[in-house]
Amino acid sequence: MRHGATDTAGSVGIVTPQTARFDEPLMLACGRALAPYELVYETYGTLNATRSNAVLICHALSGHHHAAGYHSETDRKPGWWDEYIGPGKPIDSNRFFIVSLNNLGGCHGSTGPTAINPDTGKPWGPDFPPLRARDWVHSQARLADRLGISSWAAVIGGSLGGMQAMRWALEYPERVKHCVVIASAMKLSAQNIAFNEIARHAIQSDPDFAEGRYLEQGNLPAKGLGLARMVGHITYLSDDAMAAKFGRDLRSGTLERGGEDDVEFQVQSYLRYQGSQFSGSFDANTYILMTRALDYFDLAREYGDDPVAAFRHARCSFLVISFSTDWRFSPARSREIVDALIAADRPVTYAEIEANEGHDAFLMPIPRYRELFAAYMQRVGDA
Amino acid sequence: MRLDLTRIQPWIAPGSRVLDLGCGDGEFLHRLQAECQVRGMGLEIDPGQLTAAVSRGLNVVEQNMDEGLGNFPDQSFDTVVMAHALQAVHYPDRVLDEMLRIGREGIVTFPNFGHWRCRLYLGTRGRMPVSKFMPYSWYDTPNIHFCTVDDFEALCRSKGIRILDREMVGNTERRPLLAGAWPNLFAVTAIYRLSR
Numbered sequence: 001m002r003h004g005a006t007d008t009a010g011s012v013g014i015v016t017p018q019t020a021r022f023d024e025p026l027m028l029a030c031g032r033a034l035a036p037y038e039l040v041y042e043t044y045g046t047l048n049a050t051r052s053n054a055v056l057i058c059h060a061l062s063g064h065h066h067a068a069g070y071h072s073e074t075d076r077k078p079g080w081w082d083e084y085i086g087p088g089k090p091i092d093s094n095r096f097f098i099v100s101l102n103n104l105g106g107c108h109g110s111t112g113p114t115a116i117n118p119d120t121g122k123p124w125g126p127d128f129p130p131l132r133a134r135d136w137v138h139s140q141a142r143l144a145d146r147l148g149i150s151s152w153a154a155v156i157g158g159s160l161g162g163m164q165a166m167r168w169a170l171e172y173p174e175r176v177k178h179c180v181v182i183a184s185a186m187k188l189s190a191q192n193i194a195f196n197e198i199a200r201h202a203i204q205s206d207p208d209f210a211e212g213r214y215l216e217q218g219n220l221p222a223k224g225l226g227l228a229r230m231v232g233h234i235t236y237l238s239d240d241a242m243a244a245k246f247g248r249d250l251r252s253g254t255l256e257r258g259g260e261d262d263v264e265f266q267v268q269s270y271l272r273y274q275g276s277q278f279s280g281s282f283d284a285n286t287y288i289l290m291t292r293a294l295d296y297f298d299l300a301r302e303y304g305d306d307p308v309a310a311f312r313h314a315r316c317s318f319l320v321i322s323f324s325t326d327w328r329f330s331p332a333r334s335r336e337i338v339d340a341l342i343a344a345d346r347p348v349t350y351a352e353i354e355a356n357e358g359h360d361a362f363l364m365p366i367p368r369y370r371e372l373f374a375a376y377m378q379r380v381g382d383a
Numbered sequence: 384m385r386l387d388l389t390r391i392q393p394w395i396a397p398g399s400r401v402l403d404l405g406c407g408d409g410e411f412l413h414r415l416q417a418e419c420q421v422r423g424m425g426l427e428i429d430p431g432q433l434t435a436a437v438s439r440g441l442n443v444v445e446q447n448m449d450e451g452l453g454n455f456p457d458q459s460f461d462t463v464v465m466a467h468a469l470q471a472v473h474y475p476d477r478v479l480d481e482m483l484r485i486g487r488e489g490i491v492t493f494p495n496f497g498h499w500r501c502r503l504y505l506g507t508r509g510r511m512p513v514s515k516f517m518p519y520s521w522y523d524t525p526n527i528h529f530c531t532v533d534d535f536e537a538l539c540r541s542k543g544i545r546i547l548d549r550e551m552v553g554n555t556e557r558r559p560l561l562a563g564a565w566p567n568l569f570a571v572t573a574i575y576r577l578s579r
Contacts, residue, residue, distance in 0.1 A: 342455060
């Protein structure tokens with residue numbers, strides 16, 4: 001997959017996650033309060049003397065704090081956005097102090113459904129409070145306070161991360177200078193929600209799900225979660241990308257007679273692999289919680305359903321990027337963001353990147369994407 | 384910087400809002416921002432040019448003018464500039480209307496197809512002119528709507544568009560006497576400042 005794009009750029013090297021504990025209750029959008037809670041995060045680069053070079057990375061549905069570098073010498077894979085974070089890369093760790101956290105409700109170390117509920121002594125499971133993107137933003141603001149960051153040079157996110165970045169611009173206008181929104185949308189379409197519903201239904205239909213109390217019973221709804229991921233994965237790729245990667249290639253048997261095996265086409269094998277990998281590393285309740293947060297996200301709802309009125313609250317500049325074959329959050333969704341920003345008289349830069357990779361393109365090393373992103377981040381650093 | 388852009392600069396008030404349609408690598412808008420403190424925004428569809436303009440610190444939106452400019456509110460800019468793009472759009476008349484809907488004033492520059500060299504080329508060779516200034520063959524060119532100075536002014540009259548100022552650029556950088564006196568024959572580039 002590497003296009004040699006990062007030949008001249010380096011890695012942040014070995015990184016160690018840190019944990020911040022918060023005892024003061026966090027008031028959530030659902031009306032409940034959460035306390036205490038922990039956020040696990042990583043940082044790359046150095047905070048400058050004026051504390052003006054801090055950048056926040058907001059992760060997507062299945063993301064986490066480990067965005068760049070390696071956890072050990074033997075780590076095979078780097079963080080999920082290593083193509084774009086590191087020395088000499090668009091989010092340059094030589095210039096910026098980069099903060100990447102696992103969101104509340106996550107399953108990679110921050111307090112979430114797999115954590116112990118202090119009231120019961122058992123895992124939270126399905127009782128973990130439902131979260132909205134704004135809850136993440138408020139918890140991230142507290143992490144910023146803890147780190148001594150009064151204002152972000154940029155808040156950056158792709159997909160669900162882009163929604164958090166936009167919410168930051170509205171909730172804390174004075175604390176964001178630049179907002180980078182990649183492959184995102186102001187709200188989900190009915191089709192998006194439908195796909196999320198299939199994913200949740202797959203999980204909830206697994207007998208091992210046990211109404212979400214699988215941890216208490218020592219089970220995992222691996223089949224359901226795997227199936228959820230398989231469906232999701234199809235929506236992250238484009239028809240073209242799947243055609244190029246798998247086509248109609250067979251793993252076994254023949255096109256004339258079929259085969260004896262369960263898995264015949266290469267694409268079947270790929271999806272099953274993705275499903276089983278994911279179900280071993282992700283929590284089903286977190287997946288349900290995150291997809292619900294996605295479904296309910298609606299940037300402009302509280303501003304009279306008027307995105308222009310919403311963005312008038314922002315004080316930052318925006319970079320919006322979309323990808324030509326992304327059908328989960330299509331370029332049309334990004335154009336809606338851009339048009340609202342233009343009408344609200346906010347500074348905005350927008351590009352639709354030609355890419356075959358579908359929604360997943362935002363993670364991929366694509367030359368034009370990298371150059372544009374780097375050019376914009378240059379300005380973020382100069383400010 | 385290109386001569387037509389140098390001539391435009393005095394027409395742009397310091398601190399005003401400027402939309403540059405087809406801003407290219409942003410050289411002009413960048414200069415306006417640096418020297419006139421304008422609040423600028425560019426539209427561009429070429430990926431390389433767009434990135435170059437972003438590198439200059441400009442706000443640029445990838446948008447094809449031929450698909451409309453309806454996303455820009457009425458009178459949201461002081462000046463809308465379109466330099467050397469009129470001849471490349473599908474509906475130059477509609478773009479002119481849109482420029483003066485979005486901006487208080489519009490500035491347009493275009494190559495004058497009525498220039499004597501074009502006429503001579505066409506008249507003597509019977510072929511579409513190809514020159515250093517218009518280097519494309521007829522079948523492979525972004526320039527699909529060439530016009531003359533007189534054509535353009537006739538369009539403005541028919542649309543009720545007021546010509547506030549016009550400047551003609553001749554063959555040389557010296558005072559363009561001939562281009563000023565007989566622009567349709569001697570202007571290489573025509574520059575107009577327009578309003579409703």
